[in-house]
Amino acid sequence: MEVTLPAIRAFVAVAREGSFGAAATSLGVSQPTVSAAVRRLETVVGRPLLVRDRDGVRPTELGRRLLAHAVAVVSATDDFETLLTGETPELTVGFMGEAAGPLTSRLLAVVRRACGGEVRLRRFDFDDPSCGLLTGASDLAVVWPPLETGDALETRPLRTDPRAVAVPLGDPLAGLAAVGPADLAGRVWVVPRSRDEVWRAFRRPGAAGVTDVAGEVGSDAIEETLELVAAGRGVALLSEGTDEHYARAGVVFVPLSGGQRCSTALAWRRADTRPVLTGVLRALGAREWLPE
Amino acid sequence: MEVTLPAIRAFVAVAREGSFGAAATSLGVSQPTVSAAVRRLETVVGRPLLVRDRDGVRPTELGRRLLAHAVAVVSATDDFETLLTGETPELTVGFMGEAAGPLTSRLLAVVRRACGGEVRLRRFDFDDPSCGLLTGASDLAVVWPPLETGDALETRPLRTDPRAVAVPLGDPLAGLAAVGPADLAGRVWVVPRSRDEVWRAFRRPGAAGVTDVAGEVGSDAIEETLELVAAGRGVALLSEGTDEHYARAGVVFVPLSGGQRCSTALAWRRADTRPVLTGVLRALGAREWLPE
DNA sequence: CTATGCCGATAGCCGGAGGCTATCGTTGCG
DNA sequence: CGCAACGATAGCCTCCGGCTATCGGCATAG
Incomplete structure (x- = not known):
């Protein structure tokens, strides 16, 4: 039994979406595929990673500990594939932390619809409060103000x-x-x-x-x-x-x-005036997508 | 055609060892397996990643650009698997940069022999000059002095x-x-x-x-x-x-x-007096393993 | 000049991961 | 009671990723 990349991807997707079906959709595969992948992973560990009960799926204690590392693997692999195939994603969204949760998944859904092209997700740690906006590692980010970035970035509050x-x-x-x-x-x-x-x-x-x-x-x-x-x-x-x-x-x-x-706020580079970004921002302007 | 984990591992190993055969040995697989993995990767890109000529194998321009990201993928995956299986590696060796080259591979060979247990390789960037020694992310590291770490670390010069x-x-x-x-x-x-x-x-x-x-x-x-x-x-x-x-x-x-x-120097925590580490350091004391 | 060895590529084979469709069991709800 | 939602299961196919055996190019030794 082997720990494989699609299995890790499936685990992350389920944890983020809170549902096997939604994870399958977001990965572009069928639901049984996701079930099997997660089960394989759980077989390797010997303990459950996700708890399936009424009202969705939640990671176990162990699952939560693994999640951050799993996201790191997926993120690194995406980076690698991007360079490998030479395809630059249309838009890269940065998150502080592992970015699992309803806010992330809802926001991503809106961004994907509004953008059309490929949307990449990238995790950032405390070492970059701007979540890669300043270095160009991301184009749009969910950040935790205050940011000491002068006026390079524009922000829009999401929740408190x-x-x-x-x-x-x-x-x-x-x-x-x-x-x-x-x-x-x-x-x-x-x-x-x-x-x-x-x-x-x-x-x-x-x-x-x-x-x-x-x-x-x-x-x-x-x-x-x-x-x-x-x-x-x-x-x-x-x-x-x-x-x-x-x-x-x-x-x-x-x-x-x-x-x-x-x-928690949305942030982007003030200087970034590409239609892709402005379109996405307009779509995010309607606040219906926000959880709760 | 898919970018898979073993293929990335093979690519990294060949670049590090400078030989398909040696990479196969270090991965514990057969040489044709490594050849096939690299070829699959090169098929995806459409361009060669490694140049095979007399006196070894060297990455191409493109290969070199990809290498750092490939190492990041392998490193993240190893981290994940470590947590997943609960097996803590005997010793983790930190390197600044991608750590490809004869020094790395020779040193690793000696460490693996002297240690017995599993030896992990981990890459560090400029943000941690101690290569994870101070945070415990590594037990032994190839660092670039000077380090401003007081007397927490002990160092031994390797080359200039x-x-x-x-x-x-x-x-x-x-x-x-x-x-x-x-x-x-x-x-x-x-x-x-x-x-x-x-x-x-x-x-x-x-x-x-x-x-x-x-x-x-x-x-x-x-x-x-x-x-x-x-x-x-x-x-x-x-x-x-x-x-x-x-x-x-x-x-x-x-x-x-x-x-x-x-x-370039070898460094370790002065307070780390485990037999594993002292044994490895003794083995590294004989300088025959150093390239050139 | 040939023999020998080293090293990577190729061929042919097999098991398992990972994809699919179709279907079933549970559970919640009208 | 019946329906819808959702995850698990079953059965099937493809291709990755491993193996052994062997070939081809290129040194170097004799």
Whole structure:
């Protein structure tokens, strides 16, 4: 039994679409093919990766841990094939993190319809807050403001979530309904290594700022952050929306008091005036595609 | 015709080993299997990726461009499979760049023999000068000193190469036998984005320092650096050894006068005292395996 | 000049991955 | 109760990716 590329693709697609059928459509193959691919993968592991129950399919704890790496494989392969065949995708969409979830899949559906040509998906970690927009690695991205990019990029808000603090299971804070600066004093924090505007603002005195920080641990990706939190290495400043897609046993999200919210936004290069992009942006302007 | 994982693996192995037979051995498959895999890949592209001539196999211009991405695919897949099967590799060896060449393959052979268990290869870009040693992503690495890591890492020199400047074909400097600071005044430089100790030293007045710099362009990887140089976006400070494995049409390497050399070194965590590592280091102590 | 060996390509074979269509079992809902 | 949705199963075909055996080109040794 072998771990093959189509099987990994199928796994990622199912996790993203939340359905075997939808995954099959998005991959351009039949539904039984997707079922078989995922089953093969699960046979290799010996444990289930996806839970099929009423109301869709969700990854298991193990599946969620594997997902980020699976996306990396698919992304690297797509890159390779693009160079190999010389076909440049019409549009590349960048996402922070693994980009699994309803927002991603809905947005992609709209983009694919509006674009016509091939649309590529690319994952980015904390090391590039612009999700490849500045380097040209992507043309359109779902980013987490604020971005310190001057006026090179244009953004349009998509959604906002309450801020939350991720703490390990069993932490004294884990049971609270909400936490404030006083509760967070003397903590070690897991901090995005290369993206600390939000963090710096958080440490500023006043408002919800927490100044009593015992230490910082760097992290390059969401998954790593949650691993570190679960391991008790520190707590992290995230959003409640993160919990939806990255929920992980051993990590509890506690809302931050004070009503602070953090946003997710669409971004693109102001200088990019290609009809492809403007067309897609127009299609995305109608907000019906947004989940909820 | 499909781009499959084993085909990419075969391509990478042949490029690294410089021979179909050796690649087959290192992959644990037969030689015809490797031949067929590479041929399939070349059929997809429509152009040759590897040149077979007397004295070994070398990638073509196109092959070299694809190699870095192919390595990324293999690396991501290995990561994924490691998590999937739960088998942790005995030892992970980190390399800066694509790590194709005799040094890599010889070193790996010695490590594999001395280690016994599974040995993983992992590529790193400029964003991590320690090649994953500090984060635990690797246990042993081929790095480019100097490293600003305090005394966390121990290093052992492997080889030194003359420094050279990469300039685009057709540049006035391209024909010279050697260049000095005076020749390099007023240039735009392509600089590793996150690894500029060497660069800063280079800009210091005196010695071979060049102070008259017109601008800087950031780069995250060797391949990107050479792309930028070939495109005329700037010139880059590299080593003559780089030319051996990354030779690229459109880029000429001109030696730097003054006899400056840059070194390649083996590095590991000082705190890592596992028998696996010490055994491998002892095996690598006998220098017979070094190329040339 | 021939013999020998090295190395990659070719031929012919087989098992399994991965695709399809058709159909069944469950489950939720009108 | 019947229908629709969705995933699993069954049966079939193609081609990838592995093997062994062998051929062809090109060194180098005798």
